[in-house]
Amino acid sequence: MGDYTNMSAYYDLIMTSGYYDYQKIVDNIVHHGEFDNVLELGCGTGLILQELVTRHPAIPKVTGIDLTSAMLNIASERLNPYPNVSLQRQNVTQFDLQSTYDLAFSYGGVWYFVVDGDNEPFMVSHLSAHEDNCRGIERVAGHVHSGGRLLLGIQGPHHDYQRPIKNGYVYSQKIEPADHGFTKHYYLTDHDETLMAQTIRYRVYPLDEALALLADNGFQFDRQTGIGSHFFEFHKT
Numbered sequence: 334m335g336d337y338t339n340m341s342a343y344y345d346l347i348m349t350s351g352y353y354d355y356q357k358i359v360d361n362i363v364h365h366g367e368f369d370n371v372l373e374l375g376c377g378t379g380l381i382l383q384e385l386v387t388r389h390p391a392i393p394k395v396t397g398i399d400l401t402s403a404m405l406n407i408a409s410e411r412l413n414p415y416p417n418v419s420l421q422r423q424n425v426t427q428f429d430l431q432s433t434y435d436l437a438f439s440y441g442g443v444w445y446f447v448v449d450g451d452n453e454p455f456m457v458s459h460l461s462a463h464e465d466n467c468r469g470i471e472r473v474a475g476h477v478h479s480g481g482r483l484l485l486g487i488q489g490p491h492h493d494y495q496r497p498i499k500n501g502y503v504y505s506q507k508i509e510p511a512d513h514g515f516t517k518h519y520y521l522t523d524h525d526e527t528l529m530a531q532t533i534r535y536r537v538y539p540l541d542e543a544l545a546l547l548a549d550n551g552f553q554f555d556r557q558t559g560i561g562s563h564f565f566e567f568h569k570t
């Protein structure tokens with residue numbers, strides 16, 4: 334189900350050591366058009382929202398939801414100075430914020446697309462059960478008003494590797510194929526000591542199935558304009 338408790342204490346260290354480029358992610362979000370209110374699905378420790386509200390403090394309403402309390406605790410502290418930001422512990426398969434948004438997005442959060450050269454892109458989900466994906470997309474659709482947009486992040490292909498990050502720690506990841514997707518093991522080590530180990534089971538959707546699932550919930554993809562450098566963009570009918 335995408336629980337990041339084990340990684341939470343080291344998440345910022347790993348991600349800000351070159352795993353994600355938060356400035357470019359936010360450049361891409363704002364480049365996709367204007368919005369007065371925005372919802373991040375799987376906001377984690379709040380690194381994207383912090384970059385967004387630091388650069389655009391006048392956005393009236395900014396909401397982040399996440400499943401993992403330990404990640405949200407870090408996000409709450411980080412985003413405490415910003416009264417326009419609210420955070421909620423919610424599972425995307427069940428949430429109901431009693432509100433609709435101009436823009437919802439997920440980057441590395443619940444869903445994302447993998448683009449790998451000329452190969453057909455595919456969608457990766459932190460939800461391993463198909464029924465959960467149907468419920469989750471339906472819940473997202475209930476939170477984006479007609480004419481609003483959904484952005485789902487684009488990442489490169491996953492592969493096994495290890496590399497040193499800050500403090501002399503070594504981050505590594507290992508991918509194993511699994512039914513309808515893959516399992517990803519994340520590790521952080523300090524010489525012989527394992528500081529963090531986390532395993533997440535991901536579901537994979539071929540592009541046509543992903544676009545059909547999204548279209549069934551009113552999210553239309555335009556092949557000509559829908560693929561940006563960091564996001565696939567969907568318009569809510």
Ligand SMILES: C[S@@+](CC[C@H](N)C(=O)[O-])C[C@H]1O[C@@H](n2cnc3c(N)ncnc32)[C@H](O)[C@@H]1O
Nearest residue numbers: 335375376377399400401404424425441442459
């Ligand atoms: C890789 S982190 C991305 C965090 C943030 N978007 C960032 O870019 O730093 C994935 C996040 O998705 C959250 N997540 C996974 N499954 C979820 C679900 N079913 N509902 C809500 N959040 C979920 C995890 O708790 C985790 O914080």
